[in-house]
Amino acid sequence: MQYIRKTARYNGRKYEATGKTEREAMMKLAEKLAAAKRGEEVIGGSMSVDAWYHQWKATYKDPAGLTPKSLGMYDEKYSGYIKPMIGHMKLRDVKDIHLQRLMNGQAGKSQSHVEKLRRVLREMFSRARKSRLIPYDPSEDLQLPATVKGSHRSLTDLERTVLLNVAETHPAGLYILALLYTGMRPGEAAALNWADVDFARNEIHIHAALESGTGRIKGPKTQAGVRDIPIHAALLPRLLAARGEPFAPVFTGREGRRLNSNSQYRQWATFKRAMDIAMGAKVYRNKITRSVISDDLTPYCLRHTFATDCARAGVPLETVRWLLGHEDISTTANIYQHRDSTTLHSGMALLDGSGGKGGGNAKQA
Template sequence: MKKYNYVRKTFSWEGKRYTAYGKTEMEALQKMVELKEALKRGEKAINDKTTVDRWFREWIEVYKKPSGITEKSLDMYMQKYNGYIKPVLGSLPLKDIKEIQLQKILNEEAGKSYSHVSKLRMVMRELFSKARKSRLIVYDPSEDLQLPAVMKGSNRSITEEERQHIQATAQIHRAGLWVLTILYTGLRPGETATLLWKDIDFDKDEIHVYKALESGTGAIKGPKTQAGNRDIPIHSALRGKLLAARGDPFAYVFTKVNGKPLTADAMQQLWKSFVRAMNLEMGATVYRNKIVQPLVADDLTPYCLRHTFCTDLQRAGVPINVAKELMGHSNIAVTANIYTHRDGKTLHHNIQKLSDWEASQCDKTSGKKEKKMI
């Protein structure tokens, strides 16, 4: 029996060594070329030993981009993966990923917005679910992931990402002025519904608030407490927009399309329309004029805008007693509940104020000692 001395050709591909064999030099080279091409197509490189990072890149190229995903949606996937998953798991083989590792990544985001944490979990689920369906791994480590405690519901501030998209959508949607008014004044939605143009005092740069749409009845009544009667200075970012839309003194500032006053149902529909436009602005997936993959958090409500006004006051260093008056709270404890929400930038800013004060006290003490020595 004739024995062959096989020719071996080796090469590296993405940090891993591969070998091709042939009975002749030419055959070995040909097989090496074929193997390289197979690796480029992902036919040989993808298995349970493939790293999470390698699988993510293949998954994006093979499954997400061809699906018609928008650039903005793609950016969201890249941001969540590169910012939170890759640093922890990127270099590990798919087969070694356990549920607890993914859960720990989510738990690190506790206290942040529901939108952010739920999107991070969504990326994990899509990534590892496809790996299991492709038979690369035996089980899906992401299928039972739980969200940690997050800022959900109307009692939260908007994220900076949400703020950018809200402001962009406000430029093109008929509800834009209404949305920005809540964001820059902290008005309750029911208070905006009863606002007349004569209530906006451009000479004094104030909005006079003294009535609201009563929840449940639709009746216009005065505030439940005296604290609801207040004058809110007009934010500089809002004044020009209000002036441009200025109408008859006894006309409602915000109305339905037919010009009639806003009702609770009308405000709900107005907000729903604004959120749809915001989803489109963010690049949400649409099928037959229906948004099938929304990007706006489902807990985003008009009250989030009011809440944000309060937290913005805190970040700007406005005293809590002043914020109480601007918000129309009857009890400062209500304002304090918002002011005490953790905000890293505010905490650092105030510690710096403490450091500056202590330094000034040291300078004063040193000055007194120098005078005594003289």
């Protein structure tokens, strides 16, 4: 016999019911919607992974006092990676092989991303097991695939070209360019007022930062964080065009308010989405169905790119240390001495006297 399936949405969630007749399916669906409106939910192994995630997060994570940034991590890993793979499955039907395949699909991505994804899976399914919703925990022995240590890298040439083009029209363009051309941390950029942009001296004065996961402005972690950054020639006209009142924030969200952790995340997410589409992502009904942009492209890649650009230009390591606000020069060296092909070839050209061309004029030993 062919069953009839009916679906409906309530508060952003999808509910479905099946029946032998259309009337039976509609009655079952109406009961589910009525229970949802009363704040009830059928808890059991037959519920979907998606339904369990929302119940689990609302019960065990939302009241736990986590920062918005930490809570956002759970939503980002679930919505981006877990839901597309197993969100539709019944909780009791999920086996360890399903979760291991999900993990294996992250091979080659950053170690931080993969470890966080495994953490979300472990917390979700271990709680389901403790609550007697499933007979065993399919996440307890998940293996990590091969990963890349460190998630921060420089932009590729293609990424830089697309970023600069998107920044011309995107509302977050000035914010993104400021990160690229100054090496500021995102939190430092969010704390800037126009009084900190010294057009007379052509400098940006850094003396505060947005506390991660909050909307609070605080002093830098170390004294090295207090510094002056000369304004890049490509950034100067954009800043002049946007210039505001001295104590108004330089960078704002959609409501015109100072950026906080949530609005920073939204600005980067929409900007990265625009880059993705510009690079050829497939879009259906305003949703990206096939992304082409790298998962490991983060705002900190712009800071890393600034350091790499300094190396290519021959800026001394100590100077870059002060521009980046590092207390320990070894931290700068880890970025500055990144094995960039252009920098390596320029260095060899200096050594052999070739000026970057074949032959060389170095004296023979």
